[in-house]
Amino acid sequence: MxxxxxxxxxxxxxxxxxxxxxxxxxxxxxxxxxxxxxxxxxxxxxxxxxxxxxxxxxxxxxxxxxxxxxxxxxxxxxxxxxxxxxxxxxxxxxxxxxxxxxxxxxxxxxxxxxxxxxxxxxxxxxxxxxxxxxxxxxxxxxxxxxxxxxxxxxxxxxxxxxxxxxxxxxxxxxxxxxxxxxxxxxxxxxxxxxxxxxxxxxxxxxxQPSSVRATAAAQAARVLRNDVLTTWLRRPIRRCVNAGGRLLAASLRDRDHARAAAEVLVRLPAVLAQRRRLPHAVEEAVALLETA
CATH class of the missing domain: 3.90.550.10 (Spore Coat Polysaccharide Biosynthesis Protein SpsA; Chain A)
Known part of the structure; x- marks a missing residue:
């Protein structure tokens, strides 16, 4: 109860x-x-x-x-x-x-x-x-x-x-x-x-979204940065390459994404040390969500 x-x-x-x-x-x-x-x-x-x-x-x-x-x-x-x-x-x-x-x-x-x-x-x-x-x-x-x-x-x-x-x-x-x-x-x-x-x-x-927050561009760059890091931590190599490419392309557009790309590089040794692949069933579920 x-x-x-x-x-x-x-x-x-x-x-x-x-x-x-x-x-x-x-x-x-x-x-x-x-x-x-x-x-x-x-x-x-x-x-x-x-x-x-x-x-x-x-x-x-x-x-x-x-x-x-x-x-x-x-x-x-x-x-x-x-x-x-x-x-x-x-x-x-x-x-x-x-x-x-x-x-x-x-x-x-x-x-x-x-x-x-x-x-x-x-x-x-x-x-x-x-x-x-x-x-x-x-x-x-x-x-x-x-x-x-x-x-x-x-x-x-x-x-x-x-x-x-x-x-x-x-x-x-x-x-x-x-x-x-x-x-x-x-x-x-x-x-x-x-x-x-x-x-x-x-x-x-x-x-009730706060008025005290980072700019939309900075938030978008942080989200993409963390998507790349998450991908490198858990996903197949081909997914990692694709995610890295998206961030690299974005880094050429503005400073926020350029900073995000630099932050990924700084974290890369720790990411590789903590990398482990998802179980097959979970990876299949993630792939299904990506293609839906």
């Missing part, structure tokens, strides 16, 4: 104190779940604001401060600090509907092979469904009997719940990727270990 102690919220944040405070206040007011905030070396007043909120939270809010910006790895730190079997990720500009933790915990309990649940995402202020949700709902991988939704190999962190044991077995988010598109590698590694990942529209996450 579900209880509020079965699901924790984990939020990795940096330099968005005001927006973070709004999200945390909403979660405190609408749920009974514990909350772990990991501050990725903010230089604003994030730590002060969160410390004050923690003092008034009846021990529901815990702040963890990192000396520098570790990107998505901050979520790993948060998950490790959780005492609950399940974790729902938020960003400092996203939150969950009040009934989602209970629904998620129940689905995990009834489906022990499921390691990750991806939610339907609603984008504020227009309150429209994120197009990515429709893509997950129509996953070419289909829905296998006994699972709570279509099988997937991708998700958005701000709309994902994980089984803590599965997340940690897969190693969490990679320190090679830092941030943007970091979800793909984790999805592949969880699937390679035999965990099921499913899209479940019964769960709802809400995203």
């Amino acid at each position: 579900y209880s509020p102690t079965d699901v924790s919220f984990v939020i990795a944040t940096r330099n968005r104190a005001a927006e973070l405070a709004t999200v945390v206040a909403r979660l405190l007011d609408t749920t009974r779940c514990p909350i772990v905030v990991v501050d990725n070396g903010s230089t604003d007043d994030t730590a002060v604001v969160m410390s004050r909120m923690a003092d008034r939270s009846a021990n529901r809010l815990r702040l963890m401060t990192l000396a520098d910006n570790q990107g998505a790895v901050g979520r790993n730190v948060g998950v490790a600090a959780c005492d609950t079997p399940y974790v729902a990720f938020c960003d400092d500009d996203s939150w969950w509907t009040p009934d989602s933790p209970e629904i998620g915990a129940d689905l995990f309990e009834r489906h022990p092979s499921v390691g990750l649940l991806a939610a339907r995402t609603i984008v504020w202020p227009r309150r429209r469904q994120d197009p990515f949700s429709a893509m997950l709902a129509d996953s070419p991988l289909g829905r296998r009997p006994g699972l709570p939704g279509p099988s997937i190999l991708g998700f958005m962190s701000c709309a994902a719940m994980v089984r803590k044991a599965a997340f940690e077995e897969a190693g969490g988010f990679s320190d090679l990727l830092h941030f943007r598109g970091e979800e793909q590698l984790l999805a592949l590694d969880m699937a390679a270990l035999g965990w099921d990942l499913c899209y479940c529209p019964q769960l709802t996450a809400v995203h």
Whole structure:
């Protein structure tokens, strides 16, 4: 039976104190779940604001401060600090509907092979469904009997719940990727270990994109960089060559992609050291998604 102690919220944040405070206040007011905030070396007043909120939270809010910006790895730190079997990720500009933790915990309990649940995402202020949700709902991988939704190999962190044991077995988010598109590698590694990942529209996450963010060009370059790194970490050599070629071509267009290409080269020795091919069934599933 579900209880509020079965699901924790984990939020990795940096330099968005005001927006973070709004999200945390909403979660405190609408749920009974514990909350772990990991501050990725903010230089604003994030730590002060969160410390004050923690003092008034009846021990529901815990702040963890990192000396520098570790990107998505901050979520790993948060998950490790959780005492609950399940974790729902938020960003400092996203939150969950009040009934989602209970629904998620129940689905995990009834489906022990499921390691990750991806939610339907609603984008504020227009309150429209994120197009990515429709893509997950129509996953070419289909829905296998006994699972709570279509099988997937991708998700958005701000709309994902994980089984803590599965997340940690897969190693969490990679320190090679830092941030943007970091979800793909984790999805592949969880699937390679035999965990099921499913899209479940019964769960709802809400995203109100922050005004404090990198330029669209910088974000696109980071996503492509991490796609190349993920490909080199897990995919066949022909896929690696194709991915590298795409980044090389993009690097000739603008400085953001040129910087991304240089960052790939710096990380290449570590990538090669950590390279391991996906199991045949997972590679086939990835190829199916690419051609669909």
